[in-house]
Amino acid sequence: MARATLISDPTGAAASALTLEALRDVPPRSHRELTRIALIGNPNSGKSSLFNQLTGLNQKVGNFPGVTVDRKTGISQLTAQHRAEIIDLPGTYSLYPKSLDEKVITDLLYDQASDQYPDFVVITVDASNLRRNLLLFTQLADLGLPAVLALNMMDVAEQHGVQIDIMALQQELGVPIIPMNARKGVGIAALKIVMSRQLGAPTVSFFEPSEDLLPMIRQIRYYFNLHNDYLALHYAHQFRQISFLTADDKAYIGELVEKYDFKPTPRQAQETIDRYARINDILLNTVTVVRTEKNEPYSNKLDKVLTHKVWGYLIFFGILFLMFQAVFAWASYPMELIDEGVTWINQLVQTNFDGPLVNLLTEGVLAGLGGVLIFIPQIALLFAFIAVLEETGYMARVTFMMDRIMRKFGLNGKSIVPLISGVACAVPAIMSARTIENWKDRIITIFVTPLMSCSARIPVYTVLIALVVPPQKVLGIFNLQGIALMGLYLLGFFAAIFSAWLLKLILRTQNKSYFIMEFPVYRWPRWKNVGITIVEKVKTFVFQAGKVIVAISVILWVLASYGPGNALEQAETRVRATATQQQLSAEETDIRIASEKLENSYAGLFGRTLEPAIRPLGFDWKIGIALITSFAAREVFVGTISTIYSVGQDADMRTVQQKLAAEKDDNGQPFFTPARAFSLLVFYVFAMQCMSTLAVVYRETKGWKWPLLQLLYMTGLAYVSSFVVYQLFS
Amino acid sequence: MSSRSAQAKTSTPRSVKDLRLGESGTICCLQDPEMALKLLEMGCIPGTQVRLNSRAPLGCPITLVVGDEDYTLSLRVSEAATILLKD
Numbered sequence: 001m002a003r004a005t006l007i008s009d010p011t012g013a014a015a016s017a018l019t020l021e022a023l024r025d026v027p028p029r030s031h032r033e034l035t036r037i038a039l040i041g042n043p044n045s046g047k048s049s050l051f052n053q054l055t056g057l058n059q060k061v062g063n064f065p066g067v068t069v070d071r072k073t074g075i076s077q078l079t080a081q082h083r084a085e086i087i088d089l090p091g092t093y094s095l096y097p098k099s100l101d102e103k104v105i106t107d108l109l110y111d112q113a114s115d116q117y118p119d120f121v122v123i124t125v126d127a128s129n130l131r132r133n134l135l136l137f138t139q140l141a142d143l144g145l146p147a148v149l150a151l152n153m154m155d156v157a158e159q160h161g162v163q164i165d166i167m168a169l170q171q172e173l174g175v176p177i178i179p180m181n182a183r184k185g186v187g188i189a190a191l192k193i194v195m196s197r198q199l200g201a202p203t204v205s206f207f208e209p210s211e212d213l214l215p216m217i218r219q220i221r222y223y224f225n226l227h228n229d230y231l232a233l234h235y236a237h238q239f240r241q242i243s244f245l246t247a248d249d250k251a252y253i254g255e256l257v258e259k260y261d262f263k264p265t266p267r268q269a270q271e272t273i274d275r276y277a278r279i280n281d282i283l284l285n286t287v288t289v290v291r292t293e294k295n296e297p298y299s300n301k302l303d304k305v306l307t308h309k310v311w312g313y314l315i316f317f318g319i320l321f322l323m324f325q326a327v328f329a330w331a332s333y334p335m336e337l338i339d340e341g342v343t344w345i346n347q348l349v350q351t352n353f354d355g356p357l358v359n360l361l362t363e364g365v366l367a368g369l370g371g372v373l374i375f376i377p378q379i380a381l382l383f384a385f386i387a388v389l390e391e392t393g394y395m396a397r398v399t400f401m402m403d404r405i406m407r408k409f410g411l412n413g414k415s416i417v418p419l420i421s422g423v424a425c426a427v428p429a430i431m432s433a434r435t436i437e438n439w440k441d442r443i444i445t446i447f448v449t450p451l452m453s454c455s456a457r458i459p460v461y462t463v464l465i466a467l468v469v470p471p472q473k474v475l476g477i478f479n480l481q482g483i484a485l486m487g488l489y490l491l492g493f494f495a496a497i498f499s500a501w502l503l504k505l506i507l508r509t510q511n512k513s514y515f516i517m518e519f520p521v522y523r524w525p526r527w528k529n530v531g532i533t534i535v536e537k538v539k540t541f542v543f544q545a546g547k548v549i550v551a552i553s554v555i556l557w558v559l560a561s562y563g564p565g566n567a568l569e570q571a572e573t574r575v576r577a578t579a580t581q582q583q584l585s586a587e588e589t590d591i592r593i594a595s596e597k598l599e600n601s602y603a604g605l606f607g608r609t610l611e612p613a614i615r616p617l618g619f620d621w622k623i624g625i626a627l628i629t630s631f632a633a634r635e636v637f638v639g640t641i642s643t644i645y646s647v648g649q650d651a652d653m654r655t656v657q658q659k660l661a662a663e664k665d666d667n668g669q670p671f672f673t674p675a676r677a678f679s680l681l682v683f684y685v686f687a688m689q690c691m692s693t694l695a696v697v698y699r700e701t702k703g704w705k706w707p708l709l710q711l712l713y714m715t716g717l718a719y720v721s722s723f724v725v726y727q728l729f730s
Numbered sequence: 731m732s733s734r735s736a737q738a739k740t741s742t743p744r745s746v747k748d749l750r751l752g753e754s755g756t757i758c759c760l761q762d763p764e765m766a767l768k769l770l771e772m773g774c775i776p777g778t779q780v781r782l783n784s785r786a787p788l789g790c791p792i793t794l795v796v797g798d799e800d801y802t803l804s805l806r807v808s809e810a811a812t813i814l815l816k817d
Contacts, residue, residue: 093771093772094771096767096771098767098768129801131773131797132772132773132796132801135771265763265764265766265767266763268767269760269763269766269767269770272767272770272771272775273770273775273776276770276773276775289798299802300783300784303784303793304784307784307786307787308787309787312787313787396804400786400791400793400804401786401787401788403786403790403791403806404786404788404789404790404791405788413791514765514768514805514809515791515804515805515806515809516765516768516769516772516803516804516805516806516809517803517804517805518772518801518802518803518804519793519802519803519804521802
């Protein structure tokens, strides 16, 4: 219904036509230059939808503030002759940045001399929420940048009974206005035509800096050669945070600010109030709201159930359960397929080729790649869930319900999403922490998420628990082994919460943690956007984390395949000699050779070197090798242990357990005492044994500081806890 | 009536935090200068009417409907306490 009214809507269509008519005299841009256009708008104003429509590039649309963290660009074919580079900027409510995201915008718009400076801006505005959306518009217009107003969500405005006299509004705002509905593609063509023209600066200004500030403003303008008073005023407000100013520049402005006794906070508050007063005047003349009936938003009715004291949490946990079910159960089928596929390729290579390069390819590269690819179904499913929850606006409700609880631990309502996803895999979980705008809350969340017990720990847990915990019933119904497993998950969860609380005490930050955010209305998800999200996340994961994990796998393979001098050859000769004496089968001999070779390889050497350090935890050199190899990924543990304890690679777990149980220490007693097993278990709960996680933390924090700190902290925590556990139990 | 207004005069100014569910109030002023910048940008201008729309199950955060548009804002109770109301 809404779509039909918009297309046939005489005001909107006529306005577009008139806008285009008025622009007939404006010269088009030259064909050769690539116009640089920045897209700016409030969160939830449909900016990302517009970006997708203009560029056709894959990009995420979220119904949640702060989704767009990185600055994204794309090329748009405006007309047959004109192409433009579109820069997608993070959603913001004003030009006074409150977070690192928003600083991206001011960094771009303050530096006129930069070659990144946009030729003009397209400002997206939610037509159903004009008053608040126009605040950013008036600030941008006052910067003097040529601008187009994309009056988005006309359909929603109409449903709300908001009627906009577009021609009058265009007159008042002094820029071309294109009414549109970016989600459905309405108005895109008209916008593209306007974008291909050589636009001038806005003809109306909305705010004049106070008279007493003019001497200061003039001096800043002169010093930096700025074209605009309002821009100079922003320099006075933000000079400490402007990245391209030199120390001298900052000192100069600092002196001026001091000299004229410029107080930024009250000035900024007054400016906002003045702007709203001006906007109210404009809206009075151009917008009428006809309330046909008391249109209680359906969102409110939904919220009565979805954020209800009891139902709210029940529904939330229901959705969580479904998500875990999907990630653990449904994802296992495609994961098996991928595993089989990689094995098949591996065998294909092995049967057709020979030589050390082939071994590197199969045991190093392909094994590493398999380790990455196998997570694709889990990542895709998790992000499908998260994208739908975000698109519909439900995620904002979850954070709303959880904020109070999470805040006590230095986290934020929004941290709940990464923590939950972390039970499947820390990699997508850490990527989902982008939705947290506050730097401190986000860093803490990223830091503690890997402590949640991910699926890669399951094989280690099950093997070791089965070894030392008897399968007896407790209180008639509970299985002791099940309780132990549950305990390990809880241990990880509490470690995460406690670490968050610790970090909260340590970390200092200037920007306050706000929870002031727009509560989006529920919307039906756009499946195309969900698809784009899945493809994007999987691509990021495979290419970013994949590079690192493959590299590490190759290094590990080299370490495990080569030894100093001819140690490996000697080991093989030794085994063959004893094998003929003991009349071992060919298969048993091969296994024995593999084990002996590993012991004498560089990896084995490292295990021996490591032994003194891990002896207080109850571990010997064999476990040392497993620890080293499983630093790439925890799943490697079982495989390494199998090789070391002379078990064929593809033996099932019971065999591994039997071998572990049969392992004797120097005194002939069983090696895996409960003390040793629990020590090892606790080590695997805490230690940061995952290259993919390190790689993704590096990517998300854009530096090595946080991943290295995380590695040190988690490994330290693992070491100390293992030490305590071993000493207590033995 | 007179006793009630006398009582209002002696008590501390009401803030958005004190609104009952569904009750509206008009913003008089914002207390915390730094927070005020954010709240102003989000449309909490003195003179604007706000209605307490809902509370999170644990009592915090809350949601407000700001102005006459269907615009819902979520904020913590501590943040709401800095928004004072006119009598």
